[in-house]
Amino acid sequence: xxxxxxxxxxxxxxxxxxxxxxxxxxxxxxxxxxxxxxxxxxxxxxxxxxxxxxxxxxxxxxxxxxxxxxxxxxxxxxxxxxxxxxxxxxxxxxxxxxxxxxxxxxxxxxxxxxxxxxxxxxxxxxxxxxxxxxxxxxxxxxxxxxxxxxxxxxxxxxxxxxxxxxxxxxxxxxxxxxxxxxxxxxxxxxxxxxxxxxxxxxxxxxxxxxxxxxxxxxxxxxxxxxxxxxxxxxxxxxxxxxxxxxxxxxxxxxxxxxxxxxxxxxxxxxxxxxxxxxxxxxxxxxxxxxxxxxxx
Amino acid sequence: xxxxxxxxxxxxxxxxxxxxxxxxxxxxxxxxxxxxxxxxxxxxxxxxxxxxxxxxxxxxxxxxxxxxxxxxxxxxxxxxxxxxxxxxxxxxxxxxxxxxxxxxxxxxxxxxxxxxxxxxxxxxxxxxxxxxxxxxxxxxxxxxxxxxxxxxxxxxxxxxxxxxxxxxxxxxxxxxxx
Numbered sequence: 415x416x417x418x419x420x421x422x423x424x425x426x427x428x429x430x431x432x433x434x435x436x437x438x439x440x441x442x443x444x445x446x447x448x449x450x451x452x453x454x455x456x457x458x459x460x461x462x463x464x465x466x467x468x469x470x471x472x473x474x475x476x477x478x479x480x481x482x483x484x485x486x487x488x489x490x491x492x493x494x495x496x497x498x499x500x501x502x503x504x505x506x507x508x509x510x511x512x513x514x515x516x517x518x519x520x521x522x523x524x525x526x527x528x529x530x531x532x533x534x535x536x537x538x539x540x541x542x543x544x545x546x547x548x549x550x551x552x553x554x555x556x557x558x559x560x561x562x563x564x565x566x567x568x569x570x571x572x573x574x575x576x577x578x579x580x581x582x583x584x585x586x587x588x589x590x591x592x593x594x595x596x597x598x599x600x601x602x603x604x605x606x607x608x609x610x611x612x613x614x615x616x617x618x619x620x621x622x623x624x625x626x627x628x629x630x631x632x633x634x635x636x637x638x639x640x641x642x643x644x645x646x647x648x649x650x651x652x653x654x655x656x657x658x659x660x661x662x663x664x665x666x667x668x669x670x671x672x673x674x675x676x677x678x679x680x681x682x683x684x685x686x687x688x689x690x691x692x693x694x695x696x697x698x699x700x701x702x703x704x705x706x707x708x709x710x
Numbered sequence: 711x712x713x714x715x716x717x718x719x720x721x722x723x724x725x726x727x728x729x730x731x732x733x734x735x736x737x738x739x740x741x742x743x744x745x746x747x748x749x750x751x752x753x754x755x756x757x758x759x760x761x762x763x764x765x766x767x768x769x770x771x772x773x774x775x776x777x778x779x780x781x782x783x784x785x786x787x788x789x790x791x792x793x794x795x796x797x798x799x800x801x802x803x804x805x806x807x808x809x810x811x812x813x814x815x816x817x818x819x820x821x822x823x824x825x826x827x828x829x830x831x832x833x834x835x836x837x838x839x840x841x842x843x844x845x846x847x848x849x850x851x852x853x854x855x856x857x858x859x860x861x862x863x864x865x866x867x868x869x870x871x872x873x874x875x876x877x878x879x880x881x882x883x884x885x886x887x888x
Binding site: 522 | 777869870872873874876880
């Protein structure tokens with residue numbers, strides 16, 4: 415009986431192993447369920463968010479009527495949003511004289527908005543009608559950027575679900591930024607203390623990072639596509655491509671880590687070196703992101 | 711040499727325009743005639759922009775031509791709406807006939823040109839044409855408009871035409887600099 419049962423167990427184990435290498439124990443199955451749940455929630459959040467028009471609070475309105483910008487000069491505070499409403503019968507653009515922004519053609523009865531972070535005076539005009547000229551004075555707050563501006567306004571503690579890329583990206587970044595360095599640290603600790611549980615933890619964190627990071631990058635791209643003109647051009651170009659590369663690197667890293675996990679060994683130095691490079695790239699990537707939001 | 715040629719064409723157009731304006735002023739157009747002149751000017755600019763879209767491969771010229779079609783179509787619609795509202799039926803006049811004749815000559819000239827030569831001629835003619843229309847509006851159309859609404863509509867169109875003039879000047883300059 416005992417022998418029979420053991421044989422049966424082994425057979426079951428082998429079957430499961432040959433079909434799905436991951437489904438080794440109920441504990442691992444639970445991990446997969448959690449992972450699936452996280453992915454579902456995240457994709458639900460992203461789909462919902464994309465359906466909602468990013469309704470930025472408009473602080474000021476410039477009306478375009480009879481081939482004029484009204485008012486022709488306006489003063490706003492850094493971090494405030496200006497909306498241009500085209501109430502004319504012709505299409506117009508809002509184009510910075512220094513090339514720092516361009517609305518593209520705004521058709522009649524449409525509008526365009528932009529948030530201004532950098533203090534200074536910027537003249538703008540309409541490309542099709544160069545005689546339409548106006549200016550915007552952006553007053554700096556005590557600090558620079560959105561954080562300082564939120565501080566000066568007092569901010570709000572009221573909870574509201576994240577609906578804009580500017581809210582989702584920083585939230586998702588937390589997961590990416592925490593999981594990968596911790597996975598690396600966990601592998602290093604596993605080698606120091608020769609404990610396999612550290613390596614198991616590392617594998618799962620690398621997997622989570624590879625699953626979540628595409629969402630982080632998608633939110634980043636969404637931000638870039640909707641409000642990209644408000645971000646420093648040089649920084650955002652590096653940030654967007656480094657971020658996209660990171661998504662691919664994470665997938666490579668996860669596959670590599672999985673092959674190590676499958677053999678139930680601890681990672682070799684080649685893997686750890688690669689992981690360290692990715693972690694350092696991630697730190698640099700994070701510093702670029704911070705610089706764009708909070709200034710130098 | 712080329713520069714002198716383009717100046718010459720602007721100058722000639724300006725002379726023609728002043729002459730036209732003077733003639734028109736002497737004849738003091740009526741409101742239906744004013745509406746007719748505006749309608750004709752709109753038509754001319756739309757048709758020449760359509761020709762430009764067919765002939766040019768320069769993206770700046772295309773952008774400008776598309777804008778002329780879009781802006782002048784909107785302007786035409788607003789003029790027609792106003793004329794209907796005021797019960798004014800646009801009429802031909804010496805000025806509108808003269809505009810049409812000049813446009814026919816210019817279209818013939820443009821049709822014979824291609825490539826960069828076409829782009830330059832189109833741009834410099836747009837400069838001259840808008841200058842002509844702006845001057846005609848200032849010296850003839852606005853002062854002679856009887857109906858207050860027509861008068862203010864003409865005054866309202868001035869910044870649009872000025873915008874087109876400046877855009878056309880930019881275009882001409884960028885084509886000349888290349």
